Amino acid sequence: MSGAGVEVVGAEVVIAAEGVEKWFGSRKILNGIDLMVRRGEVVVLIGSSGSGKTTFLRCIDHLETFQAGRIEVNGHPVGYHDRRGRMVEDREANIARRRRDIGMVFQRFNLFAHMNVLENIVIAPVRVRGEPRGEAERRARDLLARVGLPDKADAFPAALSGGQQQRVAIARALAMRPAVMLFDEPTSALDPEMVGEVLAVMRDLARDGMTMVVVTHEMGFARQVAHRVVVLDGGRIVEAGPPERVFGAPEHPRTQALLGAVLH
Amino acid sequence: MHFDWSYFWQQLFHPGGAFLEGLWITILVSLCGQAIGLAIGLPMALARMARMPVLSYAARAYILAMRGTPLLVQIVFIYTGLAAADLLRFHDWQAGPFSLAGNVQAGILALGLNEGAYMAEIFRAGIDAVDRGQTEAAKALGMPPAMILRRIVLPQALRVVLLPIGNQFNIMLKNSTLVSIIGVSEMLLVTETINSATFRTFELYSVLAIYFLALTSVWSLALRWIERRMDAGRTQADSASARAGAMAAAALSEAA
Numbered sequence: 209m210s211g212a213g214v215e216v217v218g219a220e221v222v223i224a225a226e227g228v229e230k231w232f233g234s235r236k237i238l239n240g241i242d243l244m245v246r247r248g249e250v251v252v253l254i255g256s257s258g259s260g261k262t263t264f265l266r267c268i269d270h271l272e273t274f275q276a277g278r279i280e281v282n283g284h285p286v287g288y289h290d291r292r293g294r295m296v297e298d299r300e301a302n303i304a305r306r307r308r309d310i311g312m313v314f315q316r317f318n319l320f321a322h323m324n325v326l327e328n329i330v331i332a333p334v335r336v337r338g339e340p341r342g343e344a345e346r347r348a349r350d351l352l353a354r355v356g357l358p359d360k361a362d363a364f365p366a367a368l369s370g371g372q373q374q375r376v377a378i379a380r381a382l383a384m385r386p387a388v389m390l391f392d393e394p395t396s397a398l399d400p401e402m403v404g405e406v407l408a409v410m411r412d413l414a415r416d417g418m419t420m421v422v423v424t425h426e427m428g429f430a431r432q433v434a435h436r437v438v439v440l441d442g443g444r445i446v447e448a449g450p451p452e453r454v455f456g457a458p459e460h461p462r463t464q465a466l467l468g469a470v471l472h
Numbered sequence: 473m474h475f476d477w478s479y480f481w482q483q484l485f486h487p488g489g490a491f492l493e494g495l496w497i498t499i500l501v502s503l504c505g506q507a508i509g510l511a512i513g514l515p516m517a518l519a520r521m522a523r524m525p526v527l528s529y530a531a532r533a534y535i536l537a538m539r540g541t542p543l544l545v546q547i548v549f550i551y552t553g554l555a556a557a558d559l560l561r562f563h564d565w566q567a568g569p570f571s572l573a574g575n576v577q578a579g580i581l582a583l584g585l586n587e588g589a590y591m592a593e594i595f596r597a598g599i600d601a602v603d604r605g606q607t608e609a610a611k612a613l614g615m616p617p618a619m620i621l622r623r624i625v626l627p628q629a630l631r632v633v634l635l636p637i638g639n640q641f642n643i644m645l646k647n648s649t650l651v652s653i654i655g656v657s658e659m660l661l662v663t664e665t666i667n668s669a670t671f672r673t674f675e676l677y678s679v680l681a682i683y684f685l686a687l688t689s690v691w692s693l694a695l696r697w698i699e700r701r702m703d704a705g706r707t708q709a710d711s712a713s714a715r716a717g718a719m720a721a722a723a724l725s726e727a728a
């Protein structure tokens with residue numbers, strides 16, 4: 209079977225998105241997205257530029273609002289609560305609480321520029337989760353070792369290569385012990401020779417059973433690691449399935465066009 | 473008319489007690505005014521940037537009024553206008569050896585309120601200058617807004633605003649002469665008082681100018697020192713990125 213070999217059928221649902229619709233002004237960007245992600249599952253989102261991949265990912269973390277449908281993580285809506293059947297936006301403090309369980313890795317890393325690597329990783333567990341500092345630092349060093357940067361704890365982000373920054377960003381997100389990790393084109397701002405090191409870290413994560421939603425153009429990664437590939441076009445899911453099916457026998461003309469464009 | 477050098481040197485190096493007191497009042501008024509300005513500036517900037525329209529518009533109106541009218545008018549208005557309207561009177565204040573005359577209080581308040589508007593704009597620019605991605609990453613980690621501001625945005629914004637705030641204090645030192653209009657005996661008014669008895673205008677104002685130049689120069693040096701200290705932590709990072717830039721440039725020229 210594909211993916212990292214983690215059995216996910218029947219595992220509990222981590223992300224449940226239902227009929228998500230999003231407008232930017234008068235432009236409809238998401239056209240009713242349904243997606244269910246189970247514990248340990250790796251879902252790779254692909255689609256042409258502007259198809260809404262980033263927007264959908266940001267909706268999961270409530271970095272973007274949406275106008276219809278609902279998204280639940282671990283059984284709780286993120287950023288909204290039910291008021292007599294209507295979804296009402298939450299207070300910032302409540303949104304923040306929900307986001308703790310969702311890790312996000314950005315295309316541009318976004319490490320805190322005024323803090324060294326260790327502080328970048330430790331700040332959220334200490335300040336948000338209230339972990340004791342010593343314990344958080346010990347775990348931060350473990351995480352740094354895990355992403356292959358055991359000697360970079362004292363470095364500032366600007367002194368690191370893009371690939372190193374992205375691996376620190378992954379460690380920083382993991383430090384919050386999230387239930388799911390979201391990646392938005394984590395390697396597309398990197399020089400080609402650094403893509404591999406980041407993908408390797410992500411592959412390890414998947415093997416360890418982390419639930420992941422990954423937007424990427426790295427089809428090799430999708431083939432090897434994804435349990436499911438989901439194709440977005442014009443703000444809707446046009447095709448979804450195991451990578452060998454989607455890549456081997458794409459059904460939708462958009463998928464065929466997309467893979468043709470990417471593969472050659 | 474000739475320039476009386478001996479009188480000039482005398483005033484420059486052996487100023488009378490009144491002048492030294494004026495110097496002290498100039499420094500006091502400037503520092504207190506700046507402190508008030510800083511205290512007002514940050515909350516005002518946050519209000520200006522707030523999503524709540526009431527807050528934002530109130531802050532905008534304040535900034536517009538303070539920056540759009542002469543400081544001299546504001547000083548007179550605050551000292552006499554508020555009292556005339558029976559809103560606020562400034563009483564002399566005494567605590568042990570310290571005393572602060574009513575007009576000095578009014579002068580400090582006026583300078584501070586005015587400075588607050590400029591500080592607000594500087595803080596706003598500083599906060600705006602922090603990359604949006606920093607806030608997004610902090611949000612994604614589950615930080616609430618106040619924590620994001622305090623731990624992520626402000627520390628980075630402070631580096632940006634340090635220099636403009638420092639420059640603004642330079643202006644404050646010079647603007648403090650304006651409180652002479654309400655009879656505060658800072659350096660300018662003391663000089664003018666001595667002048668009215670001696671008519672040694674050129675000599676006295678030369679001395680006054682030199683004292684201000686000394687104040688602003690000392691401050692500029694202090695500012696440079698503070699800046700260097702703040703940069704110290706970043707030097708390593710900066711030289712690394714400079715190295716990367718140089719390497720990229722070298723690679724490009726090789727390719728060409």
Ligand SMILES: Nc1ncnc2c1ncn2[C@@H]1O[C@H](COP(=O)(O)OP(=O)(O)OP(=O)(O)O)[C@@H](O)[C@H]1O
Nearest residue numbers: 232233237255256257258259260261262263264393
């Ligand atoms: N803040 C915004 N305001 C207005 N329109 C936006 C905004 N953000 C995104 N869009 C639009 O929404 C559409 C989807 O954008 P999105 O970034 O989700 O696409 P994407 O699939 O991630 O594309 P890419 O592969 O280029 O990253 C695009 O047409 C984009 O122009």
Ligand SMILES: [Mg+2]
Nearest residue numbers: 261262263393
């Ligand atoms: Mg995108």
